[in-house]
Amino acid sequence: MDDLLQGGIPTGTFVELYGAPQSGKTQLCYSITANCLLPEEYGGLESGIIWLDTEGSFNSQRLKQILSYYKYNHNIPDDKIDTGKFMVAATRTLSQIELALKET
8 A cells, every 4th residue: 555655645634535435445544543543652643633524424433443453453552542633524515624624
């Protein structure tokens, strides 16, 4: 994936994924989100993330499953992952996106 993206997804930017239905776009977003939330000492970015949900399809249970996977496989204590740095904003229009970004 890093080769395809020429080094990975740049931080501090907007990234839009598009493609055919069920091609893995949402799964990739959940994995990216988990990696952003993981502590640096466990290979994560330990940073915040804003998920702009334009389709109303965000599934918090799926993100919890992925975070649980990382916790289990890397022996990460529960208190090491700060989910307070994560925000989901249901947005349908550009003005809603702008408002969500101003609130962060």
